[in-house]
Amino acid sequence: MFLLLPVFFPLAAGAAMLLAGRRMGKSRALLNGFFLAAQALETVFTILAAALGGDVTLLSLTGNLTMGLRVDGVGRFFGVLTAVMWFLTAVYAVSYLKEDGHAAGFYGFYLMVPGALIGLDLAADALTFYVFFELMTLTSLPLVLHERTKEAVRAGLKYLFYSVGGAFLALFGIFYLAQAAGSLTFLPGGYFTAASAASAPLLLPAALCMIVGFGAKAGMFPLHGWLPVAHPAAPAPASAVLSGVITKAGVLAILRSIYDLIGPAALRGTWVQSAWLILSLLTVFLGSMLAYREPVFKKRLAYSTVSQVSYVLFGLGLMDPLGFTGALAHVAFHSVIKTGLFLFAGAVIRSTGRTRAEEFQGLGRIMPVSLGAYTAASLALIGIPPASGFISKWYLAQGALASGTGVFRYLGPAVLLISALLTAGYLLPPVIAGFFPGKEPEGPALISGEKPPAMMALPILLLGAAAVLLGCFPGPLLGWIGRLAEAGIVG
Amino acid sequence: MGGILLAGPVFLPIFTGTLLFLLQPWITTPRRQTLVRGALLLLVLGNSIWMGALIAINGGESPPQVLFRLYGELTVMFRLDRMGSVFAGLVSFLWPLATLYAFSYMEKEERRPTFFGFYTISFGVTLGVALAGNLVTMYLFYEMLTFATFPLVMHPMTSQAARATRRYLYYSIGGAAFAFLGLIYVLTYSATGTTAFVPGGMLNPAAGGKELTLLLYVLAFFGFGVKAALFPFHGWLPKATVAPTPVTALLHAVAGLKSGAFAVLRLTYFSFGAALLRGTWAQWVVMGAALVTIVYASTMAVREVHWKRRLAYSTISNLSYILFGASLMTPAGLAAALAHLIVHAIMKICAFFCAGAVQTQTGKTYVTELDGLGRRMPVTFGCFTVAALSLMGIPPFAGFLSKWSLCTAALSAASDAGGAALPVVGVAVILYSALMTGIYMLSVSVRVFFPWRAAALPDRRDPDWRMLLPLLLFAGLLLALGLCGQPLLAALADIGKEAG
Numbered sequence: 001m002f003l004l005l006p007v008f009f010p011l012a013a014g015a016a017m018l019l020a021g022r023r024m025g026k027s028r029a030l031l032n033g034f035f036l037a038a039q040a041l042e043t044v045f046t047i048l049a050a051a052l053g054g055d056v057t058l059l060s061l062t063g064n065l066t067m068g069l070r071v072d073g074v075g076r077f078f079g080v081l082t083a084v085m086w087f088l089t090a091v092y093a094v095s096y097l098k099e100d101g102h103a104a105g106f107y108g109f110y111l112m113v114p115g116a117l118i119g120l121d122l123a124a125d126a127l128t129f130y131v132f133f134e135l136m137t138l139t140s141l142p143l144v145l146h147e148r149t150k151e152a153v154r155a156g157l158k159y160l161f162y163s164v165g166g167a168f169l170a171l172f173g174i175f176y177l178a179q180a181a182g183s184l185t186f187l188p189g190g191y192f193t194a195a196s197a198a199s200a201p202l203l204l205p206a207a208l209c210m211i212v213g214f215g216a217k218a219g220m221f222p223l224h225g226w227l228p229v230a231h232p233a234a235p236a237p238a239s240a241v242l243s244g245v246i247t248k249a250g251v252l253a254i255l256r257s258i259y260d261l262i263g264p265a266a267l268r269g270t271w272v273q274s275a276w277l278i279l280s281l282l283t284v285f286l287g288s289m290l291a292y293r294e295p296v297f298k299k300r301l302a303y304s305t306v307s308q309v310s311y312v313l314f315g316l317g318l319m320d321p322l323g324f325t326g327a328l329a330h331v332a333f334h335s336v337i338k339t340g341l342f343l344f345a346g347a348v349i350r351s352t353g354r355t356r357a358e359e360f361q362g363l364g365r366i367m368p369v370s371l372g373a374y375t376a377a378s379l380a381l382i383g384i385p386p387a388s389g390f391i392s393k394w395y396l397a398q399g400a401l402a403s404g405t406g407v408f409r410y411l412g413p414a415v416l417l418i419s420a421l422l423t424a425g426y427l428l429p430p431v432i433a434g435f436f437p438g439k440e441p442e443g444p445a446l447i448s449g450e451k452p453p454a455m456m457a458l459p460i461l462l463l464g465a466a467a468v469l470l471g472c473f474p475g476p477l478l479g480w481i482g483r484l485a486e487a488g489i490v491g
Numbered sequence: 492m493g494g495i496l497l498a499g500p501v502f503l504p505i506f507t508g509t510l511l512f513l514l515q516p517w518i519t520t521p522r523r524q525t526l527v528r529g530a531l532l533l534l535v536l537g538n539s540i541w542m543g544a545l546i547a548i549n550g551g552e553s554p555p556q557v558l559f560r561l562y563g564e565l566t567v568m569f570r571l572d573r574m575g576s577v578f579a580g581l582v583s584f585l586w587p588l589a590t591l592y593a594f595s596y597m598e599k600e601e602r603r604p605t606f607f608g609f610y611t612i613s614f615g616v617t618l619g620v621a622l623a624g625n626l627v628t629m630y631l632f633y634e635m636l637t638f639a640t641f642p643l644v645m646h647p648m649t650s651q652a653a654r655a656t657r658r659y660l661y662y663s664i665g666g667a668a669f670a671f672l673g674l675i676y677v678l679t680y681s682a683t684g685t686t687a688f689v690p691g692g693m694l695n696p697a698a699g700g701k702e703l704t705l706l707l708y709v710l711a712f713f714g715f716g717v718k719a720a721l722f723p724f725h726g727w728l729p730k731a732t733v734a735p736t737p738v739t740a741l742l743h744a745v746a747g748l749k750s751g752a753f754a755v756l757r758l759t760y761f762s763f764g765a766a767l768l769r770g771t772w773a774q775w776v777v778m779g780a781a782l783v784t785i786v787y788a789s790t791m792a793v794r795e796v797h798w799k800r801r802l803a804y805s806t807i808s809n810l811s812y813i814l815f816g817a818s819l820m821t822p823a824g825l826a827a828a829l830a831h832l833i834v835h836a837i838m839k840i841c842a843f844f845c846a847g848a849v850q851t852q853t854g855k856t857y858v859t860e861l862d863g864l865g866r867r868m869p870v871t872f873g874c875f876t877v878a879a880l881s882l883m884g885i886p887p888f889a890g891f892l893s894k895w896s897l898c899t900a901a902l903s904a905a906s907d908a909g910g911a912a913l914p915v916v917g918v919a920v921i922l923y924s925a926l927m928t929g930i931y932m933l934s935v936s937v938r939v940f941f942p943w944r945a946a947a948l949p950d951r952r953d954p955d956w957r958m959l960l961p962l963l964l965f966a967g968l969l970l971a972l973g974l975c976g977q978p979l980l981a982a983l984a985d986i987g988k989e990a991g
Contacts, residue, residue: 060977138880141937148942148943149943160929164883164933165926171922175895176902179899179906
């Protein structure tokens with residue numbers, strides 16, 4: 001029963017914050033205190049639930065359809081990652097929203113989302129998963145809407161419609177599997193083998209529906225259009241978790257559908273696998289290219305997310321243990337890095353008011369520590385050893401070469417390499433301009449502003465350090481993921 | 492004696508409504524008004540309890556009771572069966588609440604006794620459709636429903652209302668004419684010699700010729716389908732939203748349209764028989780028509796900015812969900828159609844009542860005028876959002892259950908029919924419609940709760956308890972049904988098994 005706590009406590013805490021926030025609004029210290037305490041408790045609950053394990057049945061629908069929660073390896077991995085990122089960003093949010101009169105509304109929904117996310121991570125079956133998937137969309141929507149400018153409302157609606165549309169596309173797959181497999185409970189290795197897939201004529205289209213539909217949340221082409229609009233429209237802490245954590249819910253959804261429901265054996269070598277790999281590689285390239293051309297810094301980071309999350313999807317699509325390991329490692333690393341990058345972008349806006357990447361001349365004089373952390377995170381994302389991104393990309397490339405996927409064995413690593421070059425191209429210019437503005441800068445004047453407060457700088461520093469250190473000491477993490485990969489692929 | 496008991500809930504409201512017309516000159520002082528109002532509510536409530544008791548005591552089934560004989564086999568006969576109990580129970584549950592709401596809504600309107608007179612008569616007539624034991628009786632009450640409800644559409648007495656009423660009459664009567672052909676055919680070729688409903692159908696498959704049977708079925712389907720707003724005969728419904736909201740909510744979203752859908756279910760599963768129709772061209776024609784309606788109406792709803800008309804288009808598309816379930820011609824299809832019939836009634840009446848509450852409180856009727864109202868009327872729009880999520884089919888709200896039943900029924904029908912494509916297309920259509928529902932419903936919710944910061948908030952309040960009570964009850968029921976609706980689905984599955 002302890003499992004219910006990390007799922008329902010944040011929902012209750014968030015609702016309480018929304019109801020009482022207006023009254024607490026007078027005393028900012030009380031509001032912030034409640035917010036951070038609730039968030040810290042949620043993190044503790046999640047880690048405890050991951051450590052204790054267990055399972056619980058919530059509802060029993062007709063026959064063999066049940067709804068429940070259960071702790072497994074993948075759930076532990078995503079759950080702990082979510083809780084830690086969420087807490088770090090919460091600390092930052094308190095400082096970021098200091099001047100915001102409507103902070104209580106933001107806090108309320110910010111508290112609720114992890115309830116939905118942990119519900120996703122611990123869901124034992126596709127129905128429970130679907131419930132929390134929709135709940136995640138609905139609770140995270142107000143974060144995008146928070147600024148309530150015309151632009152933010154438009155972005156929020158776009159986010160809503162893409163997410164809901166994607167979820168309904170995926171729901172077709174769930175309906176079909178309920179009928180064809182007879183059960184929706186997640187089963188490592190899935191319900192179908194290459195032989196039994198032949199008896200289910202719509203299995204392959206249903207699988208593609210699930211990949212494309214859930215892929216909307218992960219920003220995969222062709223349903224990626226909302227991401228570069230919605231992520232930058234939100235306040236920086238929300239952009240950070242949207243990019244760093246919530247896109248991973250789409251990854252988890254695809255992982256669960258393919259590895260724990262349909263079964264990789266049924267898809268290996270089919271046209272669905274080819275379509276999946278083509279879509280993910282296309283997104284990798286497209287995202288990097290658009291990021292490279294984008295001058296507005298937060299938008300650039302959002303395009304970067306489009307590209308990087310599809311690295312993960314490519315790794316999953318290979319259906320190979322090495323690729324799977326690389327994919328999950330990239331989930332963790334990208335989450336750390338991208339959260340850090342967005343928090344940095346927010347700090348720049350708060351300190352200097354600058355939003356365009358080419359206007360960062362002399363930023364290093366104002367916020368040297370944060371810019372240093374940004375540099376470290378950028379190098380990690382590009383994939384320069386020994387920083388973390390190198391490890392995951394290494395595994396992804398190894399996985400591609402080892403997999404029997406024909407032309408993708410070479411095409412995949414090539415696209416990843418090109419994308420890495422583009423990543424360097426879009427992340428490093430702010431570093432150069434910030435640290436080495438030159439004697440007489442052309443274009444925009446040298447930047448001026450105040451040092452960011454410690455509560456903002458500290459999370460950025462921690463994430464930047466983690467981005468490098470996780471790459472230096474990857475052993476335990478990779479070992480754990482490796483075991484998950486064995487279980488997921490072999491069943 | 493049993494006959495009187497069974498006919499009571501049908502005739503008591505008709506009698507009460509008529510009495511209300513006669514009392515009209517007497518209701519002059521506020522005191523008498525309150526008295527009449529209280530008496531009316533008690534009578535309606537009492538009638539519902541009577542109906543509920545009949546269902547509970549007889550376990551949803553009773554022997555047929557012939558009331559009187561028109562001519563030969565043309566008998567007016569009531570009979571309670573489980574499918575009728577579902578519809579009668581639903582209507583009896585909703586009517587007192589809608590009456591309560593109407594008291595508050597109609598506070599400032601003229602000619603209230605006339606309005607409530609016809610409103611109450613419609614209650615009895617709708618129960619007549621539900622309790623009808625044969626096709627003749629059902630047809631009779633189906634026609635009466637048209638005539639009992641058109642004065643309600645006419646109520647605002649504007650030229651717009653007159654045009655809408657005329658259209659409503661033409662469509663309904665025209666549709667009934669086609670249904671009449673079906674009635675005659677069934678009467679002529681019935682294996683039992685009567686039109687009394689038999690689970691699984693009573694048509695003699697040998698008589699009349701297969702092609703002619705199918706043709707007549709299609710005609711009758713479209714005939715009854717007019718009331719269920721089947722494309723291309725849906726045009727009267729969006730126009731008819733000029734009527735006061737209690738009418739649009741209850742008669743158009745529940746009683747009237749559901750009578751059409753209910754009649755189609757009776758026609759398909761209890762007269763012609765699903766086995767006779769399964770796999771024929773007739774099945775694909777009616778299923779195709781339902782699917783076209785779903786796509787067309789949910790797309791139109793997105794384009795429509797008049798709030799009640801938007802909900803009317805949404806009703807059209809959702810009624811065709813029910814017809815799609817009916818056209819699957821399987822036990823699971825019938826069960827799913829009944830599930831959506833119940834769930835849609837609750838969520839659509841909830842949505843319409845929210846629109847009505849806003850109209851009485853603020854006078855606003857267009858979606859574009861609602862910015863920021865959710866901050867001032869949080870209960871109303873909270874209930875609206877629950878109805879919206881349920882309509883979209885988001886778990887854990889009840890709409891998900893019926894959508895789930897429909898889609899799984901369609902997929903198993905497809906695999907039973909050796910991979911027929913149309914039911915699978917139907918699932919895709921329902922999911923497309925769900926996305927459209929998300930767009931046309933949730934864009935309202937976002938607009939009312941998250942206005943642009945620059946916009947000034949209007950100064951309005953939630954309506955009084957007579958409006959809020961039904962709203963909260965419906966919203967709570969949607970959640971409760973969604974969480975523990977399994978017994979209901981199981982009961983409906985039993986009805987399906989019997990009649991499929």
